[in-house]
Amino acid sequence: MSDAPAGTAATLASLGIELLQRGWLSSNCILFTDRSGREPAAVVDSGYALHAAQTVAWLERHLAGQPLGRVVNTHLHSDHCGGNAEIQRRFGSQAWVPDVSVEIVRQWDEERLTYRATDQTCERFTVTGGVRAGGEIWLGDRPWQAWSTPGHDPDALVFFEPRSRVLIAGDALWRDRLAIVFPELAGADGFGSVRETLAAIESLAPNLVIPGHGAPFSDVAGALQASRQRLASFERAPEKHFGYALRALVMFHMLEHRRRPRVDLTEWMAQAPVLLRGRDSLALDRKRVDRMIDASLERLLAEGQLALDGADLVVASK
Ligand SMILES: [Zn+2]
Structure with missing residues (x-):
């Protein structure tokens, strides 16, 4: 949390939050405890499956023997709910x-859950209940409002606490980038939903945003402006969004596998x-996509x- 704004630690502590801040393969995990003991502890989002043991070890350390009542997910991308199964095994949450x-989730429809399309893994877990957009969910010692934020994911929620004006944004708002707008890769409208979601977040006027990835931030106006600029450039040239999705999905894949022969x-x-569908929805021909794939790898290099390590591509250790 070194690059979080001053006062963040005190705000999080007042809400009973411990934050496990992560990079890009796993989402952040936001652990709530209620020191009065009235509400059981809860964690929002659980990271990617590859990091499940690390997630559970972190939870054990901070729970110090308290039960973990539930895990709550902003959305069901594999990097946000990949630790759910391990958490349920360890804590019975x-x-x-x-x-x-x-x-x-009940049917574990991997097609609808996108894991098949993205070739990502997520261990099946048992769903207990649903959080309704427009409703509230108790986290720590107070109720948080759930808001629908389609765009990146059509079913995603964010959680907002009106007294502190803290927003748990999942992948609906990041500090300086815009998450992939997945519906657009499937030929559906997503950019319009992103625009509405950004307006909805703006109307909440959060003081502090805890994003799904990276450090908490307070410059919400700056983040909204950056997202809107990016959105406008994607709307003007949707193949730019496709290129961005190529790079992001490749980096996700590489962070998981670490080393792959370039071929x-x-x-x-x-x-x-997911990329074949994107190609079809943009009517890009195979040759053009091959050039974009090459360009993506060159840019990441x-x-x-x-x-490059011989014929292999590896994740650079910075
Ligand atoms: Zn996501």
């Missing part, structure tokens, strides 16, 4: 998800269902995110 997603990675990108 309930799992609460956006209510529109309850049935999909295999290129083939994986050309075959990943130039930026120092990936490095």
